[in-house]
Amino acid sequence: MRKGQQTREYIIGKAARLFNRQGYRGSAISDIMEETGLRKGGIYNHFSSKDELAFEAFDYAVNVLKERYMKAIEGKESRVDQLISLFSIYNNIVEDPPLEGGCPLLNTAVDSDDTHPELKQKAQAAMNRWYDLVRMIIRSGIKKGEFRDDLDIEPVVTYLTATFEGGVMLSKLYGDSGYMQQTFRQMKAYILKELVK
Template sequence: MSKAEKTKQHIIEKTATLFNTKGYISTSLSDITQATGLTKGSIYGNFENKDEVAIEVYKYNAGLLGKTLSRSFSDEYPKALDKLHAFVDFYRKNWKFVFSNGGCPIMNAATEADDSFPALKNQVKKSFELWMSKISTAILEGQKKGEIDKRVNAEQYASLFIMLIEGGILLSKTMGDQSFLNHALDKITHMIDHELNILPS
């Protein structure tokens, strides 16, 4: 990496949690300089403006989450149902890490950037589309292999899983009680075992 690339990466990494906890709009340039130890001139020497920093930080935060979640859908789990269970288990095992870093970066950005930050909203849309694609692809593969009921609508279940998880995270974080997320994950597990599974347990 060049010196400029290293500086940009330093800025992104040092402000990743800051943007996710304080907000992509509320985080100020002064917050960025304090977190990075750099001057305003250095920040603007690497990014056009604060919005560009926010976009790149969102990509970084969403990318970290996506990279970790992608393991659930890898060849490590040959069966589709195992992939879906691994996806649920990720949230059971990592909810403390997600909460300590401000919650789900996709949901946080989505609620904040709705109409006030179109460029960020577009990035969030891409993240949700990618997430839904991974889940629905796993379901479709399971249907081809005879593991999952062919009457199941893969896209509908993919979106439902996301809605349940994001809602569970939101309530658990707001109420300070992880049971809301656990209820959502239990519901998804039940759907996997009793609605998707061709041979319900």
């Protein structure tokens, strides 16, 4: 990899963590300079604008999450185990977050809601991919006879996702992974009681 590409990726990784902690609006170019140790010109040599950097940083953050999701379900034959494992990735969010600052989908959705339509669209697209993954696991589990075949999948996916993100938010707000762990236990109980055949 060429030095210019290495520098670009370094900036993206640092910016992803900064934006995830402080938000897009809460992060100035001076913060990015401090985080990377680069001058303004060094950053703008690789990115035409703060927006371009924010879009790439968001994609990087989502990729970090995707890798953690895939690792969580890797090697699990049962779709029930896959679904439960998928929601376990934030169990130690305070001590070992997939990405410093919490969930980039949640953070970006809140940060960009009424202020940055393009970032909001990126967050929606990423959430759609998350929904697709959860749907795929549930549909596959129905076909394999692991989940009830009369499930109404959309409300299940929405409930699990909203509960999951609520646990993330509470743990981040109070700096205590116990909120997420309690949420996860309840989600696991729901999956085993309400979804499993």
